[in-house]
Amino acid sequence: MKTIKKPSHKTLDRLLLSFSNVSRTAFISLIGLFINYVLLHYKSTALLSSYVYCITTINLIFVFSNWGGKDFSTKLLVSEPSKLKESINTLLNSRVLLFLPSLLIIFLLPVVGAFKLFIAVYLLLKLFTSVFETLITVQKKFHVFLIIDFCLNIVLLVFISVDQNSANPLILFAELVFIEFLRVIVCFIFFRKYIIFRFNFTGGVSLVKFxxxxxxxxxxxxxxxxxxxxxxxxxxxxxxxxxxxxxxxxxxxxxxxxxxxxxxxxxxxxxxxxxxxxxxxxxxxxxxxxxxxxxxxxxxxxxxxxxxxxxxxxxxxxxxxxxxxxxxxxxxxxxxxxxxxxxxxxxxxxxxxxxxxxxxxxxxxxxxxxxxxxxxxxxxxxxxxxxxxxxxxxxx
Known part of the structure; x- marks a missing residue:
């Protein structure tokens, strides 16, 4: 009679990591769906249209600013684990360098100055978050950041639910920027031992080319x-x-x-x-x-x-x-x-x-x-x- 092989601790750990990572990403996406629902049914179509415009604009510029994407960043960090701090510093330098020309694009957008400011700040925060996201993947810290993101997004939901705003998109974007700022601060505190930001123009440019x-x-x-x-x-x-x-x-x-x-x-x-x-x-x-x-x-x-x-x-x-x-x-x-x-x-x-x-x-x-x-x-x-x-x- 064949015996049933019990799953190893390694297999169970991988399943738990996968569950936490997918749950975290799914929950963040669900927050976006909830925002869409609230704006569509409880706010105004004008507010939803402004939200759609700004988010699609930010996502488009982010593709250029987040040069190489997450796959490259992950491969960079796992290729030389002993040089993790240096690799992260180079990534941060490349993101800062790529953010600067993005400001020109944002300046040329046909929106009011306050919109441009929020888009610029939100984009910069997303660029920092993208570096931390790579660290979360490499360090496999999915469990703890599932809890962190859950808490941050609950705070965002509370803001949107109680702000009584149905016409001013700047209030909505101020809330989004504030939550993203908190996320960057929490990530920095958690990974502070890996962060050594020294501006290196040559290193940043080399990474962009590579x-x-x-x-x-x-x-x-x-x-x-x-x-x-x-x-x-x-x-x-x-x-x-x-x-x-x-x-x-x-x-x-x-x-x-x-x-x-x-x-x-x-x-x-x-x-x-x-x-x-x-x-x-x-x-x-x-x-x-x-x-x-x-x-x-x-x-x-x-x-x-x-x-x-x-x-x-x-x-x-x-x-x-x-x-x-x-x-x-x-x-x-x-x-x-x-x-x-x-x-x-x-x-x-x-x-x-x-x-x-x-x-x-x-x-x-x-x-x-x-x-x-x-x-x-x-x-x-x-x-x-x-x-x-x-x-x-x-x-x-």
Whole structure:
């Protein structure tokens, strides 16, 4: 009679780390969904539109300022653990240097001066947070920061619930900036032994140059995943734009949750040999299929019964396909990153980004927001086909 092998402490620890990391990311995304709900049903559409404008603007500038993204930062820190302080200092220098040209972009935005100030401050805080996020991943401090983020976001919810503000977006953004500032302070206190900020212009510039392929990949990835949001804003009214923003946030919650689940083990994945990665790929297909079914059902229920936004069968099917394709693409991107072939990912994402922009403009005019989301899904399929085809030819 075969004995059932009990899960090892190492396996249980990994499951707990994964649960904490995904729960933390999911909770932060849920806060965004709650803000959307409150603004839509209890505040005003004007306030929601201002919120959507500022958040989408910040996210766009953040792609440029957060040069290289989290994957590069993680690889940098795990590659030389003995030089953790120096690596973090170099990361901070590169973020400060990249923030400076971002100020020019913010200055040229067609908004009032107070908006520009809040956008600049919030962006700078997000850049600092991105460095701390890398440390949280490398140090695997998911448990404690699940509690910290839970507390901070509860405070934000209290602010929004009691501020009695239905028209002034500056009050809302002051609340967001304050919470992000608290998050940076808490992270600094927690990781203070690793922080030694010494301004090093040469080191910051060198890191920016060294990580340029990662930046181009991150930028192209942003174009693939978010181009439809910015394109649809050109052809639909503000109300439809806000609804599409909410739907993308819902889908984004699913994508980020899955990506976070996988990123919990990113340091191990980057060390996999071919055999280990093939086993991981098979598991990813099964996990991705199940996750996509749950995500589609989740999006349908939340849109129809929580937001009271009409969300039919075809949109639900598109969400399933979109999420499943994302899980497949993410696995392939980890593979090519593991093999130090970021240029292949870049080529795939550039082609996909261009297709996504053109298709979203065309389909949004004909079919509205569902047409724009269709273009996003088609873009993901193109990325997957390109990467799989390249891998097949490389092996032959």
């Amino acid at each position: 990580s340029r392929n990662y930046f181009f990949v991150a930028l192209a990835g942003f174009a693939c995943s978010k181009a439809d949001l910015y394109s649809v804003g050109l052809v639909v009214n503000k109300e439809q734009m806000s609804i599409y923003f909410i739907i993308l946030n819902l889908v984004g919650l699913c994508l980020v949750s899955y990506a976070t689940l996988v990123s919990t083990f990113s340091a191990n994945i980057f060390r996999y040999n071919l055999s280990s990665f093939e086993k991981f790929s098979i598991f990813s297909i099964k996990a991705g299929l199940l996750f996509s079914l749950v995500s589609a059902a989740f999006a349908y229920l939340i849109c129809n019964y929580y937001y009271r936004i009409t969300f039919g069968f075809w949109f639900t099917l598109l969400v399933f396909l979109n999420v499943f394709l994302f899980t497949m693409v993410l696995t392939q991107m980890y593979n090519f990153t593991r093999l130090e072939k970021q240029t292949v990912i870049l080529k795939a994402l550039v082609v996909t980004g261009i297709v996504n922009i053109l298709l979203s403009l065309l389909l949004a005019q004909q079919f509205g927001i569902i047409g724009s989301f269709l273009s996003n899904t088609i873009g993901s399929s193109i990325t997957l086909i390109y990467l799989k085809t390249h891998l097949l030819y490389a092996r032959n």
